[in-house]
Amino acid sequence: MRSKHVERVIRALLFLLVIAFFAWAYVSGAFQFILDNPDDLIYLTQQHLKLVGLSSLFAVIVAVPLGILVTRPRFKKYDWIAINLANIGQTVPSLAILALVMTYLGIGYVTAVFALWLYSLLPILRNTIAGIENINKSIIDAGQGMGMTESQILWKLELPNALFAILAGIRTSIVINVGTAALAFLIGGGGLGDLIFTGISLYDTGIMLAGALPVTVLAITLDFVLGKLEKWIIPKGLQRNLESL
Amino acid sequence: MKRMVATKSLMLLLLTLMMLAVAACGQDQAGSDQQQQTEANGEKGTVTVGGKDFTEQHLLSKITSIYLKEKGYDVKEASNMGSSVVRSALENGQIDMYWEYTGTALVIYQKQAVETDPDVAYEKVKEKDKENNLAWLNKANFNNTYAILMRQDKAEELGIKSITDLANYVNANPTALKFASNAEFYARQDGIKGLEKHYGFTFPAENVVKMDSGLLYNALKEKQVDVSVGFATDGRIEGFNLVALEDDKNFFPAYNGAPVVRQEVIDKYPEIADLLNQIADRLDTETMMKLNYSVDVEHKDVAEVAREWLVSQQLIE
Numbered sequence: 252m253r254s255k256h257v258e259r260v261i262r263a264l265l266f267l268l269v270i271a272f273f274a275w276a277y278v279s280g281a282f283q284f285i286l287d288n289p290d291d292l293i294y295l296t297q298q299h300l301k302l303v304g305l306s307s308l309f310a311v312i313v314a315v316p317l318g319i320l321v322t323r324p325r326f327k328k329y330d331w332i333a334i335n336l337a338n339i340g341q342t343v344p345s346l347a348i349l350a351l352v353m354t355y356l357g358i359g360y361v362t363a364v365f366a367l368w369l370y371s372l373l374p375i376l377r378n379t380i381a382g383i384e385n386i387n388k389s390i391i392d393a394g395q396g397m398g399m400t401e402s403q404i405l406w407k408l409e410l411p412n413a414l415f416a417i418l419a420g421i422r423t424s425i426v427i428n429v430g431t432a433a434l435a436f437l438i439g440g441g442g443l444g445d446l447i448f449t450g451i452s453l454y455d456t457g458i459m460l461a462g463a464l465p466v467t468v469l470a471i472t473l474d475f476v477l478g479k480l481e482k483w484i485i486p487k488g489l490q491r492n493l494e495s496l
Numbered sequence: 497m498k499r500m501v502a503t504k505s506l507m508l509l510l511l512t513l514m515m516l517a518v519a520a521c522g523q524d525q526a527g528s529d530q531q532q533q534t535e536a537n538g539e540k541g542t543v544t545v546g547g548k549d550f551t552e553q554h555l556l557s558k559i560t561s562i563y564l565k566e567k568g569y570d571v572k573e574a575s576n577m578g579s580s581v582v583r584s585a586l587e588n589g590q591i592d593m594y595w596e597y598t599g600t601a602l603v604i605y606q607k608q609a610v611e612t613d614p615d616v617a618y619e620k621v622k623e624k625d626k627e628n629n630l631a632w633l634n635k636a637n638f639n640n641t642y643a644i645l646m647r648q649d650k651a652e653e654l655g656i657k658s659i660t661d662l663a664n665y666v667n668a669n670p671t672a673l674k675f676a677s678n679a680e681f682y683a684r685q686d687g688i689k690g691l692e693k694h695y696g697f698t699f700p701a702e703n704v705v706k707m708d709s710g711l712l713y714n715a716l717k718e719k720q721v722d723v724s725v726g727f728a729t730d731g732r733i734e735g736f737n738l739v740a741l742e743d744d745k746n747f748f749p750a751y752n753g754a755p756v757v758r759q760e761v762i763d764k765y766p767e768i769a770d771l772l773n774q775i776a777d778r779l780d781t782e783t784m785m786k787l788n789y790s791v792d793v794e795h796k797d798v799a800e801v802a803r804e805w806l807v808s809q810q811l812i813e
Contacts, residue, residue, distance in 0.1 A: 357715075359705065437708040437711070438708070439705040439706065441706075448679045448708075449679040449680070452678070452683075
């Protein structure tokens with residue numbers, strides 16, 4: 252009861268802070284650039300969304316099957332390699348990945364998409380493997396006892412039970428990707444990073460905010476939409492701890 | 497499960513080792529500086545030399561430091577600062593001297609109008625900074641201004657030598673050339689917009705690729721773009737067979753380097769002005785490009801390049 256109350260107060264405070272920030276930014280003329288150049292902003296936002304959309308889509312297409320593959324009984328022995336590779340990959344700074352990919356693919360849009368794809372793979376892969384591995388052994392045993400084939404076990408038991416973890420991984424990956432995609436500008440990939448880095452080099456808060464605000468709004472919106480999507484996709488019977496998120 | 501833990505700890509160990517290795521590399525760098533510290537006997541007094549955060553500045557502050565040490569001063573080095581930081585440090589007396597560019601001081605610190613004539617720019621900043629008790633010593637003959645770069649073979653093939661030639665070519669074939677720019681040059685009024693106005697041409701927006709300053713030269717070399725903005729004294733211009741187009745209508749401001757020293761320090765050690773002028777008088781654009789080339793393209797150590805140059809000029813043994 253009390254914790255609910257505290258939560259409400261904190262929420263209100265945060266809202267006030269956000270509103271205060273916007274009011275301050277508006278008064279100090281930081282939004283002037285956004286108001287003056289709506290076309291630029293729309294164009295760059297579209298570019299940014301394309302970067303994120305393409306790279307995340309390919310990441311899902313590759314990482315989920317790969318995660319399923321390494322958890323099959325045949326490869327079970329080696330799945331720790333995949334997990335550790337994914338963990339190590341996650342510690343490499345995104346900027347370094349951009350730089351490395353650039354040495355082989357040159358600059359521009361394609362390179363940016365490829366690097367973002369590489370960076371988005373890992374959280375999805377990790378969560379897919381963890382989701383499948385952490386399923387209660389007895390459920391699988393029961394399935395085997397009922398005479399299910401391997402593919403039946405995968406489709407009817409493993410995937411539905413691991414779905415929550417897999418979707419959480421995809422959601423995390425996409426939200427991180429929205430922020431990382433701002434770095435694409437540095438290698439000529441365009442996107443909202445253009446405004447952020449221009450703002451930094453000119454020491455101009457207005458231009459910087461024109462880039463940073465849409466990125467933030469995009470990330471929050473996507474997170475919200477994906478959260479709703481999760482609820483809709485995951486079978487009702489398995490929605491155990493969704494409420495806690 | 498056991499194996500997982502073992503592997504995890506192994507990975508951790510590896511990572512730790514990597515970090516240590518990186519840290520050790522940094523140590524080496526510091527170590528070689530330390531060595532030079534010990535050569536100084538510091539009988540004449542102590543001075544602090546500052547510097548900004550790019551190759552040319554590392555070289556200039558290193559040359560200055562080594563030379564002053566050899567002449568018997570105890571030198572402290574404070575390099576790798578941003579422009580406005582190093583200027584504040586000088587004004588506050590945290591450092592005694594560093595190398596500044598006329599154009600930067602004129603426009604950024606003194607808020608005066610852009611000046612393309614090197615001598616006029618120098619006289620203006622020198623005069624204005626007297627109020628701040630900062631002495632501009634001799635202007636060196638290198639000008640690290642913006643430059644419009646092309647690959648040598650491409651420029652020859654199209655017969656482009658100057659920016660006027662480029663403007664004519666772009667006006668005739670608007671979509672033929674791709675242009676690379678950094679964020680700053682694209683957005684500044686005295687950047688691409690001013691350049692286009694001054695020379696009467698326009699790069700179509702879809703032909704401009706924006707990227708990090710450090711990648712411009714590589715993008716040009718790798719034929720990702722045909723024209724790029726760059727800095728006139730960068731060693732990679734020569735290293736990558738690029739050519740800087742002649743600024744025949746004098747659009748770009750002058751950015752000549754010169755040592756700036758606090759007047760107090762000059763009054764205390766009058767000899768320092770002579771010593772630094774010895775260095776400034778021997779540097780020109782070509783020399784600066786060569787030195788930058790040794791560091792940026794041949795990956796030589798800054799201290800080594802600085803020392804070799806001083807020896808070659810017979811300033812030190």
